Amino acid sequence: MLKNTHGALPAVRIAHLSKTFGASKRALDDVSLDIGAGEMVALIGASGSGKSTLLRHISGLVRGDRNAEAQIVVDNRPVQAGGRLSPDIRSSRAGIGFVFQQFNLVGRLNVLTNVLVGNLGRMPLWRSLLRIFNDEERRLAVTALDRVGIAQCAFQRASTLSGGQQQRAAIARALVQKAKLILADEPIASLDPESARRVMETLSLINRQDGVTVVVSLHQVDFALRYCQRVVALRDGKVKFDGPAAAVTAALLRGIYGDNTDLDFGTLEVEPSERDGARSAMPGPRQAALA
Amino acid sequence: MKSPALRVADLPLRAPRPTPAASLLKLLGYGLAAAFLVWSYQGAEVSPVKLFSDAGNMATFAADFFPPDFSDWRYYLEELIVTLHIAVWGTVLAVFCAIPLSLVAAANIAPWWIHQPVRRLLDAFRSINEMVFAMLFVVVVGLGPFAGALALWIHTTGTLAKLFSEAVEAIDPQPVEGIRATGANALEEIIYGVIPQVMPLWVSYTLYRFEANVRSASVVGMVGAGGIGVVLWEVIRGFQFSKTAAAMMMIIVLVTATDVISSRIRKFFI
Ligand SMILES: Nc1ncnc2c1ncn2[C@@H]1O[C@H](COP(=O)(O)OP(=O)(O)O)[C@@H](O)[C@H]1O
Ligand SMILES: [Mg+2]
Numbered sequence: 196m197l198k199n200t201h202g203a204l205p206a207v208r209i210a211h212l213s214k215t216f217g218a219s220k221r222a223l224d225d226v227s228l229d230i231g232a233g234e235m236v237a238l239i240g241a242s243g244s245g246k247s248t249l250l251r252h253i254s255g256l257v258r259g260d261r262n263a264e265a266q267i268v269v270d271n272r273p274v275q276a277g278g279r280l281s282p283d284i285r286s287s288r289a290g291i292g293f294v295f296q297q298f299n300l301v302g303r304l305n306v307l308t309n310v311l312v313g314n315l316g317r318m319p320l321w322r323s324l325l326r327i328f329n330d331e332e333r334r335l336a337v338t339a340l341d342r343v344g345i346a347q348c349a350f351q352r353a354s355t356l357s358g359g360q361q362q363r364a365a366i367a368r369a370l371v372q373k374a375k376l377i378l379a380d381e382p383i384a385s386l387d388p389e390s391a392r393r394v395m396e397t398l399s400l401i402n403r404q405d406g407v408t409v410v411v412s413l414h415q416v417d418f419a420l421r422y423c424q425r426v427v428a429l430r431d432g433k434v435k436f437d438g439p440a441a442a443v444t445a446a447l448l449r450g451i452y453g454d455n456t457d458l459d460f461g462t463l464e465v466e467p468s469e470r471d472g473a474r475s476a477m478p479g480p481r482q483a484a485l486a
Numbered sequence: 487m488k489s490p491a492l493r494v495a496d497l498p499l500r501a502p503r504p505t506p507a508a509s510l511l512k513l514l515g516y517g518l519a520a521a522f523l524v525w526s527y528q529g530a531e532v533s534p535v536k537l538f539s540d541a542g543n544m545a546t547f548a549a550d551f552f553p554p555d556f557s558d559w560r561y562y563l564e565e566l567i568v569t570l571h572i573a574v575w576g577t578v579l580a581v582f583c584a585i586p587l588s589l590v591a592a593a594n595i596a597p598w599w600i601h602q603p604v605r606r607l608l609d610a611f612r613s614i615n616e617m618v619f620a621m622l623f624v625v626v627v628g629l630g631p632f633a634g635a636l637a638l639w640i641h642t643t644g645t646l647a648k649l650f651s652e653a654v655e656a657i658d659p660q661p662v663e664g665i666r667a668t669g670a671n672a673l674e675e676i677i678y679g680v681i682p683q684v685m686p687l688w689v690s691y692t693l694y695r696f697e698a699n700v701r702s703a704s705v706v707g708m709v710g711a712g713g714i715g716v717v718l719w720e721v722i723r724g725f726q727f728s729k730t731a732a733a734m735m736m737i738i739v740l741v742t743a744t745d746v747i748s749s750r751i752r753k754f755f756i
Contacts, residue, residue, distance in 0.1 A: 254667055289669030299664030303682040312678055316669040323674055365664070372668055 206232040206376055206408040207253060211264040214248055214257065214432070222248040223259070224432040230410060232375070235402040237419035237440070238412040240429035241452050246412035249429065250378045253410070254291050255284045270375055289316025292369020292407075294379035294398075298361040302354030306345065306364050309353050310336040313371025332371075339367035343397050359390025366397055377401065379411040383418065391415075395422050416448060547727075554731035562717055562736050569713035570740065572631050572706065573699040576638025581692055583643045588650030589676060595654060605651075611644025616702045620711040631712030638699050638706070646695055653687040654680060689755040693748040700744045704737050 207230040214223040222245045230236055238246050251257045252267060253274065259265045261278035268274065270290055273281045281287065292313075300309045314332045315323050322328070328336075340346045343363035348356055353364060362382055369377050379398060383391035395411075399422050402409045413419045419426055420440045428436035428443075428451045435451055436443070504512070537544075590596045591604040619637035627633050662679035670678065707715020714737060721729040 256663065256667060285669045285671060287669070288667060291667070291669075293664070293667035295660065295664060295667075297660050299660045299667075301661040301665070301679060301682050303685065304678070308678075312665055312668055312670070315665075315674050315678075320671075320673070323670075324677055326677065368664075368668065 205229040205268075206234070206270060207410070208266070208268040209249075209253070210266050211262060212249075212252060212267060213260045213262055213265065214245075214252065215260050222432050223252070226429075226432070226434055228427065228434060228437070230408060232408055233402070233406045234425055235399065235409045235423045236411070236425045236427055237423035238410060238427050238429065239414075239416060239419050239451065240412075240435075242414070244429040244451075245432040246429055247380050248432075250293075250380045250410065250412060253376075253378055254288055254293050255280050256293075286316065289372060290375055292366070292372050292374035292377040294362065294365045294369060294377060294382045296381040296384050298353075298358070298365050298385075300353040300361055300364060302352065304353060305350050306340065306353050306356065307333075307336055307349040309364055310340055310367045310371055313339075313368040316372065335371050336367070339370035340364070342370065343367045344393075357390070358386050359393060362386065362390070362394050363397060366394070366401070370401065374407065376408045376410070379409065381412050381414060384414055391418070398422070416443075550725075550727035551731040553728060554735055555726070555728035556732045558729065559732065559736070562714065562733050565707070565714040565717050566736055566740050568631050569703045569707070569715070570700065570744075572634040572638065572703040572711075572713050573696060573744075575635040576642055576703065577692065577696045577699050579635070579639040580642035580646050580695070583639070584646035584650050585688075587643065587647040588654060589680075591647060591651040592654035594657070594659065595676070595680075601651075605648075608644045608647050611640050612648065613644075614641070616641045616706055617709060620706040621709045624710045629710040629712075634703060634706040634711035634713055634715075637711060638702060641702075642695050642699060646691060649691040649695075650684070650688055653684040653691070657683045686756045690752045693752050697741075697745050697748050700741055704741075 207228070209226055209228040212223055212226045213221070216222055226245075226249060238249065240246050248257065252259055253269065255267075255274045258275055258280055259267075259278050263277050265278065266273065266276040269287055272283070272287045272290075274284060274287050275281060300306075308326070311328050311332060314328065314335065318328075318332070337346060337349065340349055343366050345356070345360050345363050345367070348360060348364075353361060356364065365382075366377070377398065382398070383394050386394060395418055398409055398411060401407050411419075411423065420443060423440055426436065426438065426440050426443050427434060428447070430451050436447055587604060587608065591601050591608060593601055595601075596604070616637045619640050620634055623633035623636045627636065657680055661683065662675050665675050665679040703713050703715075704718075705715045707713040707717070708719045710716065714733060717733050718730065721727075721733060
């Protein structure tokens with residue numbers, strides 16, 4: 196049974212998805228999940244719980260196990276079913292922005308070219324292979340760079356940017372794709388707190404202003420609670436919790452991360468209203484203690 | 487983490503001694519290497535004594551080279567320029583062929599049933615010396631520089647494609663995945679994700695091969711494939727050693743100049 200928490204047409208539908216690496220390593224175990232258009236969802240879970248694997252399946256970068264019921268549909272297009280990628284997976288991917296923990300920009304290309312790559316899905320092949328971008332495509336890229344606040348770096352090599360700037364360039368690439376869905380796999384795990392905040396603000400802004408659906412995996416629970424309305428928690432490849440951020444409790448986190456953790460759960464006992472108020476502000480002292 | 491049971495005093499200070507079996511194996515390895523050297527010594531008829539017993543011969547021979555006779559320098563220069571042209575075109579044709587071949591020879595791009603056969607083909611290109619190809623192409627296209635350029639082309643395609651594909655296999659896969667995630671197809675992944683990463687190495691390998699090709703181009707002429715090698719062949723066969731000396735000196739100048747210039751260009755690209 197699939198439940199649709201928000202009643203909207205799901206932007207992402209994942210049904211009975213399992214993934215086994217090698218002979219026995221179960222990275223995902225019968226995951227079913229619906230994500231409504233315009234939602235901003237946090238994917239949390241301990242390291243190795245399957246967050247990256249799940250996100251990579253949604254973009255068709257990995258194929259699930261050959262189970263007849265398994266399917267992933269994004270924006271009414273099948274991405275994969277029964278362990279087979281859809282034949283037009285590339286046009287699906289063109290509508291999905293993917294932001295990686297390690298940014299995955301091409302360091303020797305300049306920032307603008309990295310962002311222009313977001314146009315490839317809509318360009319004729321001969322132009323994309325010759326790297327000929329027209330003014331409209333360039334304007335789209337420059338506008339996106341301006342929006343994430345790094346237009347001044349357009350002609351620098353991507354490798355010369357700071358981590359936070361590279362991550363914002365990656366988000367700009369997703370904007371150029373005109374993606375309706377952005378998947379972000381631990382986008383702030385390699386960043387300092389201030390850059391992390393800016394990247395999360397940027398994702399949140401795109402979610403609110405453009406109505407882009409965002410699924411972001413996070414290691415830091417406080418960031419998840421501050422920026423996302425809905426939290427999905429994985430443990431050992433299974434969905435252990437799926438509900439509003441307000442319903443996340445210390446006991447629940449203990450169940451997800453295990454007792455063997457350094458998190459100070461005591462600081463999590465905040466009133467939902469208080470948490471909402473803190474959403475757009477800097478980390479408060481009680482929440483910052485969680486980072 | 488320090489476990490309380492383990493104290494520094496108990497930690498070993500040296501790697502454990504190899505087992506007797508491992509030592510024996512190592513000894514056997516040395517023995518085989520020595521046997522191979524002895525065997526090759528006989529095969530190559532190495533005999534240092536000859537160098538000394540024939541020292542008188544060597545001296546008169548060396549004396550014949552001096553003073554170098556530059557009277558035909560215009561002719562040598564023309565042929566040297568032809569040599570350079572052979573090297574340039576041998577290299578350029580090879581680069582054009584090596585780029586696609588190196589991609590299909592890379593294990594991270596092509597499946598094994600493609601990259602394995604391609605690699606064997608490249609091995610074949612490489613294992614035959616340019617001189618052999620030169621002789622064959624002289625038969626096909628006749629005497630002259632074109633045969634030389636074709637000979638260099640085949641051999642250089644073999645070497646460059648192998649070097650290029652090793653660079654491709656050493657790339658960071660993450661940026662390529664970043665490109666793939668935008669919906670790019672395989673060719674676009676290569677253009678935007680792979681080529682920028684390997685470019686500096688490819689340029690540098692190409693220039694190295696060009697230097698090597700200038701040297702090779704100066705000898706392919708000895709089998710009739712054009713360039714300064716033809717001159718060398720004529721003067722050596724005519725026992726005109728002072729002219730040989732002049733031609734050799736001009737080759738040295740050309741080769742040194744190419745090395746210097748190409749290393750400058752290489753620095754510019756890295
Ligand atoms: N390519 C792979 N090959 C083998 N095992 C993998 C691979 N990718 C992930 N795994 C395993 O799958 C599990 C989930 O990994 P991952 O999705 O990276 O977790 P997370 O992102 O939550 O840290 C881990 O146990 C990991 O070791
Ligand atoms: Mg991960």
